[in-house]
Amino acid sequence: MTNAKTDPRILRTRKLIMDAFMELSGKKEFKDITVKDITTEAMINRATFYYHFEDIYDLLEKVLSEVLLVNLDCDFYQNNDLNEESLVKIFIAITNFQKSLSNRCHRGYEDTIARIIREQLEVVLYKMLLNQNKIEVDEGLRITAVILSWGIYGASVEWRRDDKGMLPEEFIKLAIPSIISGVNITKE
Amino acid sequence: MTNAKTDPRILRTRKLIMDAFMELSGKKEFKDITVKDITTEAMINRATFYYHFEDIYDLLEKVLSEVLLVNLDCDFYQNNDLNEESLVKIFIAITNFQKSLSNRCHRGYEDTIARIIREQLEVVLYKMLLNQNKIEVDEGLRITAVILSWGIYGASVEWRRDDKGMLPEEFIKLAIPSIISGVNITKE
DNA sequence: GTGTATGTGTTGTTTATCCAACACATTGAA
DNA sequence: TTCAATGTGTTGGATAAACAACACATACAC
Structure with a gap:
C-alpha cells in the first residue's frame, strides 16, 4: 500500500x-x-x-492495468460501499475501457486483456468489501471478490455479444438483485 | 553551431x-x-x-530568447534574403512576441526583455546578411546588423506607443524603403 | 549457402539527477 | 529584540539513465 x-x-x-x-x-x-x-x-x-x-508484453500488461484502474479508482473504492450504484458504475467503467481498447489495436491479445480486467476488478472489489465490513483481511471476502470479478467480467462479455443496443447500465441492472441479495429461492 | x-x-x-x-x-x-x-x-x-x-533571471533570459527564436527562426533566416517580405515577417514576429508577453506577467523586466529581443534580432539579421552575401565573416555586415536590430526594435516600441490601430505590417512598410535602399538624398 | 538489415535483451562504464544537509538572507509575528 | 517560516544557492554521496558494445534471433535478398 x-x-x-x-x-x-x-x-x-x-x-x-x-x-x-x-x-x-x-x-x-x-x-x-x-x-x-x-x-x-x-x-x-x-x-x-x-x-x-521485462519486455513489451510486460509493458502492455502494466499500461492496461493502469488505464483500467484510472477508470475505476478515483470515483469509488475509496469511501464507497458495494451497492447498486457502485456496481453500475463499475460495469460502465469496464465497458468503457473495452470500448477505448477497440479503438487502439491489440488484436490477438484478447486473453491477456481479459485477465487484466478481471485481476484489477478483483483487487478493487476485495478492497471495497473489506472496507464496508471494516476488516483487515478475510479469506471469505477474497473468494467472494474472485467470484464477483469473474461474474461481472463475464457479464461484460455477454453484453458485447448480444448487441441488442441495450445500455450497459440497463444490462447490469437486470443482474444486480441476485448479486446484492444472493440467489434466494424464497424470493417472494 | x-x-x-x-x-x-x-x-x-x-x-x-x-x-x-x-x-x-x-x-x-x-x-x-x-x-x-x-x-x-x-x-x-x-x-x-x-x-x-545560474538563477531565475538566467532562466527568464533563456526562455525569452528561445520563444523569440521560435517565432523568428523556422520561417526565415534559413534560405531567405533580407528583403521587404522577410523584414515585414520579422517585424510581425516581434510585435507578436511582445503581445504574447503582455499576457504573461513580467512587469519590471521590460529592459531585460528589450535587450533580449535586440540581441536575438541582431544574430538573425547578421546570419541573413552573411548568407545573402555568401560570406563567412564580415565586421561591416555585423555592424549593419547591430544598427538594423536597434532600429527595428525601436520601430516596434514606436508602433506600440502611438496606438493608431495601424497594423504592424502597414507600420513597418512605411520605413522599408529607407532600410532597403538606404538614406538617399537624390531620391527622385 | 552468404551477406545485410533489423529487432531483442544484457552488461560495464560514465554522467545527470536526486536527496539531505548546510549556511545565509528576508520577512513577519510574538 | 527573538523566534519561526520561507526562500536562495551549494555540497557530497547515492542512484537512475545514457551509451556503446555485445551475442543472438529472424527475415529477406542474392
Missing part, C-alpha cells in the same frame, strides 16, 4: 514510456510496435526501458 | 523547466515565482535547476 517513496525519476520515466506506448497504440497494431519505437517516442534510452519492464 | 551531441537527459530536463516556467508565468507575476514553484511544476529536484541555470 505504501512504497516508501519511490525516486521521482522512476515515476517520470515510467510515465514517459507508458504515454509513448499509448500514443503509438493509436497509430499501429501492437505487433508492429517495437521497443525502439517506444523509447524514441518517449525520448529515453532503450536500455532504460528494460530497467523498468 | 554543432554541439557534439548533448545528453538527451539535459535536453529533456531543460524543456521541462522552461515549460514549467511558461506555465507559471501565465498564472503569477514573475516576482512571485520561486525556484521551488518551478521545480515542483517541472517534477525535478531543486538542485537540478541550479545545474542548468
Whole structure:
C-alpha cells in the first residue's frame, strides 16, 4: 500500500514510456510496435526501458492495468460501499475501457486483456468489501471478490455479444438483485 | 553551431523547466515565482535547476530568447534574403512576441526583455546578411546588423506607443524603403 | 549457402539527477 | 529584540539513465 517513496525519476520515466506506448497504440497494431519505437517516442534510452519492464508484453500488461484502474479508482473504492450504484458504475467503467481498447489495436491479445480486467476488478472489489465490513483481511471476502470479478467480467462479455443496443447500465441492472441479495429461492 | 551531441537527459530536463516556467508565468507575476514553484511544476529536484541555470533571471533570459527564436527562426533566416517580405515577417514576429508577453506577467523586466529581443534580432539579421552575401565573416555586415536590430526594435516600441490601430505590417512598410535602399538624398 | 538489415535483451562504464544537509538572507509575528 | 517560516544557492554521496558494445534471433535478398 505504501512504497516508501519511490525516486521521482522512476515515476517520470515510467510515465514517459507508458504515454509513448499509448500514443503509438493509436497509430499501429501492437505487433508492429517495437521497443525502439517506444523509447524514441518517449525520448529515453532503450536500455532504460528494460530497467523498468521485462519486455513489451510486460509493458502492455502494466499500461492496461493502469488505464483500467484510472477508470475505476478515483470515483469509488475509496469511501464507497458495494451497492447498486457502485456496481453500475463499475460495469460502465469496464465497458468503457473495452470500448477505448477497440479503438487502439491489440488484436490477438484478447486473453491477456481479459485477465487484466478481471485481476484489477478483483483487487478493487476485495478492497471495497473489506472496507464496508471494516476488516483487515478475510479469506471469505477474497473468494467472494474472485467470484464477483469473474461474474461481472463475464457479464461484460455477454453484453458485447448480444448487441441488442441495450445500455450497459440497463444490462447490469437486470443482474444486480441476485448479486446484492444472493440467489434466494424464497424470493417472494 | 554543432554541439557534439548533448545528453538527451539535459535536453529533456531543460524543456521541462522552461515549460514549467511558461506555465507559471501565465498564472503569477514573475516576482512571485520561486525556484521551488518551478521545480515542483517541472517534477525535478531543486538542485537540478541550479545545474542548468545560474538563477531565475538566467532562466527568464533563456526562455525569452528561445520563444523569440521560435517565432523568428523556422520561417526565415534559413534560405531567405533580407528583403521587404522577410523584414515585414520579422517585424510581425516581434510585435507578436511582445503581445504574447503582455499576457504573461513580467512587469519590471521590460529592459531585460528589450535587450533580449535586440540581441536575438541582431544574430538573425547578421546570419541573413552573411548568407545573402555568401560570406563567412564580415565586421561591416555585423555592424549593419547591430544598427538594423536597434532600429527595428525601436520601430516596434514606436508602433506600440502611438496606438493608431495601424497594423504592424502597414507600420513597418512605411520605413522599408529607407532600410532597403538606404538614406538617399537624390531620391527622385 | 552468404551477406545485410533489423529487432531483442544484457552488461560495464560514465554522467545527470536526486536527496539531505548546510549556511545565509528576508520577512513577519510574538 | 527573538523566534519561526520561507526562500536562495551549494555540497557530497547515492542512484537512475545514457551509451556503446555485445551475442543472438529472424527475415529477406542474392
